[in-house]
Amino acid sequence: MNVKPLLALWCVAALGLAQAQQSPTLRKIREAGVITIAYRESSVPFSYLDDAQRPVGYSMAICDRIVDAVKARLQLPDLERRYVAVTSATRVPLVANGTVDLECGVTTNNVERQRQVAFTVTTYVAASRLVSKKTAPIVRLEDMRGKVVTSTVGTTSLRHLQELYASRGLTMTILAARDDPDAFRLVETDRAAGYAMDDVLLAATVARSRQPGDYLISEDALSVEPYGIMLSKEDRAFKRLADDAIVALFKSGDIHKLYRRWFESPIPPNGINLSLPMSAAMRRVVEHPTDSPDPATYR
Incomplete structure (x- = not known):
C-alpha cells in the first residue's frame, strides 16, 4: 500500500x-x-x-x-x-x-x-457626486446652496453633505432617506433637488429610471470612495x-x-x-x- x-x-x-x-x-x-x-x-x-x-x-x-x-x-x-x-x-x-x-x-x-x-x-474606486434634474441642475457643489438635498442613512455621502454644511457654510436642507431607492424618489418627485451618492451607483440608478434623459450627475465630487x-x-x-x-x-x-x-x-x-x-x-x-x-x- x-x-x-x-x-x-x-x-x-x-x-x-x-x-x-x-x-x-x-x-x-x-x-x-x-x-x-x-x-x-x-x-x-x-x-x-x-x-x-x-x-x-x-x-x-x-x-x-x-x-x-x-x-x-x-x-x-x-x-x-x-x-x-x-x-x-x-x-x-x-x-x-x-x-x-x-x-x-x-x-x-x-x-x-x-x-x-x-x-x-x-x-473598486468610486467618487461621491450628486444627481439632479436637468431642469434644476446641480453641477458644482455651490449649486446646492439654499436647496433640499438627500442621501441615505449610514452612508459616507450623507456625512460629507453634513460636513460641507458645517465647514463651508453651504446652507441647505439635508434629508436622510431610509435607502437608496427612497433617496432617488425624493429627486424624482421634486421633494429634493439633489441626491448625493457614489457616482457608479447614481449612473445605475439613472439608467434604470423611467426617464434617464431627465437627469445629470455633477461634475464636482464630494469625495473619493474606495470600496x-x-x-x-x-x-x-x-x-x-x-x-x-x-x-x-x-x-x-x-x-x-x-x-x-x-x-x-x-x-x-x-x-x-x-x-x-x-x-x-x-x-x-x-x-x-x-x-x-x-x-x-x-x-
Missing part, C-alpha cells in the same frame, strides 16, 4: 484544521459548515437581486472567489452559503458582531469604520485569506473579464449597460493592491 498520497492528504487536512483554529471565523465556518454572506438588495451592479431573487453583481462575484478559497483551505467542497440582506445602516453592526462573515456590497473603507471592522484590499469587502476586525488570518484571493484575481487578469461583465456589458435583469471603463485609479489598484482608507492614495 502506497502511504505517500494518504500522508499528503492528511497533511493538507491537518494544515486546514490548524489554520481554522488560528482564525475564529474559519473555525466557526468549519464547525457549522456554513459561510454567511451579506448582500444589498438594490446596489446595481455590485450587489442586488436578479429576477429570481438571487444576489448577483460585481461584489458578489468577488466574494465567490473568497468562498472558493475558504472551501480549499478547509477542505469543504460542499460548504453552504447563507445569504443575509443588509442596508446601509445595518451592514457594519452585523459584521462587527459576527452575524455575517463577509459583507459583499458597496461599502467605503474609511478610518471611522475601521474602528469596528476590517476591509480587504480595495475592489472593500467588510469582515471581522478581530481576525487577521481570515482577512489574509480574503486578500490573497482578491490579489490572485488581480494577478491572473480575470479581474478585467469580471469588470467588463458588470460595467461594460448588458446586465440582468433589464439588460442595461453602464458603459463605464475601468478608471485610472482602479487600474492602479489592480497593479498595486492596497487596503488604504486614505482617499489621497487613490488620486
Whole structure:
C-alpha cells in the first residue's frame, strides 16, 4: 500500500484544521459548515437581486472567489452559503458582531469604520457626486446652496453633505432617506433637488429610471470612495485569506473579464449597460493592491 498520497492528504487536512483554529471565523465556518454572506438588495451592479431573487453583481462575484478559497483551505467542497440582506445602516453592526462573515456590497473603507471592522484590499474606486434634474441642475457643489438635498442613512455621502454644511457654510436642507431607492424618489418627485451618492451607483440608478434623459450627475465630487469587502476586525488570518484571493484575481487578469461583465456589458435583469471603463485609479489598484482608507492614495 502506497502511504505517500494518504500522508499528503492528511497533511493538507491537518494544515486546514490548524489554520481554522488560528482564525475564529474559519473555525466557526468549519464547525457549522456554513459561510454567511451579506448582500444589498438594490446596489446595481455590485450587489442586488436578479429576477429570481438571487444576489448577483460585481461584489458578489468577488466574494465567490473568497468562498472558493475558504472551501480549499478547509477542505469543504460542499460548504453552504447563507445569504443575509443588509442596508446601509445595518451592514457594519452585523459584521462587527459576527452575524455575517463577509459583507459583499458597496461599502467605503474609511478610518471611522475601521474602528469596528476590517476591509480587504480595495475592489473598486468610486467618487461621491450628486444627481439632479436637468431642469434644476446641480453641477458644482455651490449649486446646492439654499436647496433640499438627500442621501441615505449610514452612508459616507450623507456625512460629507453634513460636513460641507458645517465647514463651508453651504446652507441647505439635508434629508436622510431610509435607502437608496427612497433617496432617488425624493429627486424624482421634486421633494429634493439633489441626491448625493457614489457616482457608479447614481449612473445605475439613472439608467434604470423611467426617464434617464431627465437627469445629470455633477461634475464636482464630494469625495473619493474606495470600496472593500467588510469582515471581522478581530481576525487577521481570515482577512489574509480574503486578500490573497482578491490579489490572485488581480494577478491572473480575470479581474478585467469580471469588470467588463458588470460595467461594460448588458446586465440582468433589464439588460442595461453602464458603459463605464475601468478608471485610472482602479487600474492602479489592480497593479498595486492596497487596503488604504486614505482617499489621497487613490488620486
